[in-house]
Amino acid sequence: MIVTAVVVPGDNVDTDVLYPGKYINILDPMQARLHLFEGLDPSLRDKLRGSTALFVGENFGSGSSREQPASAMVASGVRCLIGRSFARIFGRNAVNCGLPAFVNPTAVDAVLDGAEVDVDLRTGVVRIGERDFESAPMQSVPKEILAAGGLVKWVRTRSTSPRS
Amino acid sequence: MSETLVQKIISRHLGGKAVKPGDVVMLPCDVVLGNDASTNGAIRVLHEMGVDRLPDPSKVVTVADHFAPAKDVISATLLKQMQDWAQEQGVAFYGQGRGGIEHTVLIEEGWVVPGSVIAGGDSHTCTYGALGAFGTGVGLTDLACCMATGMFWQTVPDTIRVVFSGTRRPFVRGKDLILAVLAQTGVAGATGSVLEFTGSAVVDLSIDDRMAVSNMAVEAGAETGFFPADGVTAEYLQSRANRAWSAEASDSDATFARELHIDLNTLSPQLAWPHLPGNVTAASEADTKKVDQVYIGNCANGTITDLRDAAAMMRGRQVANGTRMIVVPASRRVYKQALEEGLLQVFVEAGAVVSAPTCGACFGGHNGVMAAGERVVATTNRNFRGRMGSPEAEVFLANASVAAAAAVAGRIIDPRELESAA
Numbered sequence: 293m294i295v296t297a298v299v300v301p302g303d304n305v306d307t308d309v310l311y312p313g314k315y316i317n318i319l320d321p322m323q324a325r326l327h328l329f330e331g332l333d334p335s336l337r338d339k340l341r342g343s344t345a346l347f348v349g350e351n352f353g354s355g356s357s358r359e360q361p362a363s364a365m366v367a368s369g370v371r372c373l374i375g376r377s378f379a380r381i382f383g384r385n386a387v388n389c390g391l392p393a394f395v396n397p398t399a400v401d402a403v404l405d406g407a408e409v410d411v412d413l414r415t416g417v418v419r420i421g422e423r424d425f426e427s428a429p430m431q432s433v434p435k436e437i438l439a440a441g442g443l444v445k446w447v448r449t450r451s452t453s454p455r456s
Numbered sequence: 457m458s459e460t461l462v463q464k465i466i467s468r469h470l471g472g473k474a475v476k477p478g479d480v481v482m483l484p485c486d487v488v489l490g491n492d493a494s495t496n497g498a499i500r501v502l503h504e505m506g507v508d509r510l511p512d513p514s515k516v517v518t519v520a521d522h523f524a525p526a527k528d529v530i531s532a533t534l535l536k537q538m539q540d541w542a543q544e545q546g547v548a549f550y551g552q553g554r555g556g557i558e559h560t561v562l563i564e565e566g567w568v569v570p571g572s573v574i575a576g577g578d579s580h581t582c583t584y585g586a587l588g589a590f591g592t593g594v595g596l597t598d599l600a601c602c603m604a605t606g607m608f609w610q611t612v613p614d615t616i617r618v619v620f621s622g623t624r625r626p627f628v629r630g631k632d633l634i635l636a637v638l639a640q641t642g643v644a645g646a647t648g649s650v651l652e653f654t655g656s657a658v659v660d661l662s663i664d665d666r667m668a669v670s671n672m673a674v675e676a677g678a679e680t681g682f683f684p685a686d687g688v689t690a691e692y693l694q695s696r697a698n699r700a701w702s703a704e705a706s707d708s709d710a711t712f713a714r715e716l717h718i719d720l721n722t723l724s725p726q727l728a729w730p731h732l733p734g735n736v737t738a739a740s741e742a743d744t745k746k747v748d749q750v751y752i753g754n755c756a757n758g759t760i761t762d763l764r765d766a767a768a769m770m771r772g773r774q775v776a777n778g779t780r781m782i783v784v785p786a787s788r789r790v791y792k793q794a795l796e797e798g799l800l801q802v803f804v805e806a807g808a809v810v811s812a813p814t815c816g817a818c819f820g821g822h823n824g825v826m827a828a829g830e831r832v833v834a835t836t837n838r839n840f841r842g843r844m845g846s847p848e849a850e851v852f853l854a855n856a857s858v859a860a861a862a863a864v865a866g867r868i869i870d871p872r873e874l875e876s877a878a
Contacts, residue, residue, distance in 0.1 A: 304643055304732060308840040309847070313819035316493045317523055317530050319500060331842040351644035351677065355840060356819070357579040359497065359595035379677060380647060381579055384609075385595035433480040433609045443597045444504045447604060 353382020390442030494577025497596030556787025585682030630668030671756030753784025776866030
């Protein structure tokens with residue numbers, strides 16, 4: 293899919309700057325998105341128009357287990373993340389929210405902020421200009437969860453899921 | 457078969473199926489934890505999943521701590537909703553005045569035993585590694601999945617072994633050990649791994665010190681960080697474990713991804729500088745920085761050990777003019793013990809404020825947040841930009857002796873310096 297690249301500069305961009313702790317009592321992603329990037333650079337929010345892909349550095353999303361950074365990204369039209377690496381819990385939350393987080397350092401090196409890029413959300417191949425950049429292979433279970441559209445749908449579709 | 461401890465724990469939870477690092481499994485959990493921030497999100501997700509009643513409420517624990525006592529109407533509503541839901545579902549609930557900060561509470565109340573798997577809707581669930589448990593933090597959708605299915609997806613981690621040797625010097629605590637580890641790993645060096653804490657010095661570490669160490673494993677990027685159960689663990693659990701357990705350890709021929717060595721004979725009190733927990737130096741290298749506030753508390757360092765250390769530093773002294781000090785006992789039990797030992801009186805006489813147990817300002821929520829341009833020395837676990845309030849505030853992380861010495865001196869000093877001046 294064609295998306296607009298939004299570059300989030302720096303490494304170790306943590307959850308406190310992505311979404312400050314004082315707002316973790318806001319649970320609606322449509323409300324939470326109003327505080328996305330607040331501790332880092334609120335003007336990044338203005339770049340999230342239409343379908344976007346965030347290009348991020350090392351250890352993106354380190355820190356808290358709060359899910360608002362990922363769910364607010366989805367609510368803001370972010371379709372995927374392309375990063376050098378992701379912190380554990382953020383990476384899980386993104387997948388669980390149906391937001392692919394691809395590890396692809398060379399694509400991060402190559403991209404320019406604002407560029408139109410073509411991302412295959414299934415394989416993680418990122419086309420920038422005439423070049424294809426392959427993402428690191430994703431593991432089986434997160435791949436299945438993403439294919440289902442997130443963990444809620446994955447749980448619902450599994451035969452073992454409990455029904456009351 | 458040569459297995460690491462984490463492989464053994466995961467394998468046992470899968471009915472004996474052998475696992476290797478990199479495998480992705482659906483891991484059954486023994487205990488599922490939620491707080492007032494994560495539980496309410498999970499309740500929404502449970503509705504979306506179509507789950508009205510939890511299949512096994514007996515393993516779910518909820519704790520009111522992040523915004524408790526309620527800081528505003530939104531928080532009060534969430535706290536009430538969690539309490540009502542807990543009652544309706546029949547899950548354990550520790551409310552205001554009954555519990556305290558989640559990780560301290562679950563450890564104190566016997567929910568955590570060695571070898572168990574605990575998923576918590578809080579990143580510092582890794583604190584349970586102090587008792588040899590695989591405790592790990594998850595987001596609210598994962599939390600709902602654990603409540604609904606009893607399982608979460610987990611990649612089997614490899615293991616970084618951390619060997620502590622030598623003897624602790626004065627004013628050195630668990631906090632300094634983990635800050636020394638972070639100085640080596642940085643904030644992402646243990647991503648995809650668990651930290652396993654071993655070595656001859658471990659036997660000298662109380663559960664409180666071990667909590668301080670395990671609590672910050674996530675700050676190295678780790679899945680969790682644990683101490684294999686030993687005599688110290690057994691003694692601590694004797695009167696509180698709520699289920700049976702047995703001690704396990706990595707096999708002697710197990711393969712480790714990496715090994716780190718920390719020699720306590722040469723380790724002095726440490727300090728993490730803004731804005732990363734891995735920006736670590738000796739505390740003595742910062743001795744001119746004026747301090748606006750000192751914060752003693754949080755899920756690992758609001759223990760009775762921390763309060764005793766701080767009180768020892770404060771006794772007969774005053775908080776410096778121009779400096780504020782807040783002491784946040786982590787739980788009702790810690791609060792009561794400190795009351796009985798006269799520690800709270802020491803703090804109040806010194807000009808400090810003693811607060812109700814809460815996560816409070818540790819995550820910038822309420823109860824002592826910082827203004828722009830201010831500097832705080834905290835016994836907490838994160839010093840990211842904006843973590844404790846304004847993005848223009850500076851957070852330094854240290855043990856309780858270093859923090860209390862800073863309160864007395866009004867600047868960051870090595871506690872040994874304050875002692876020698878007395």
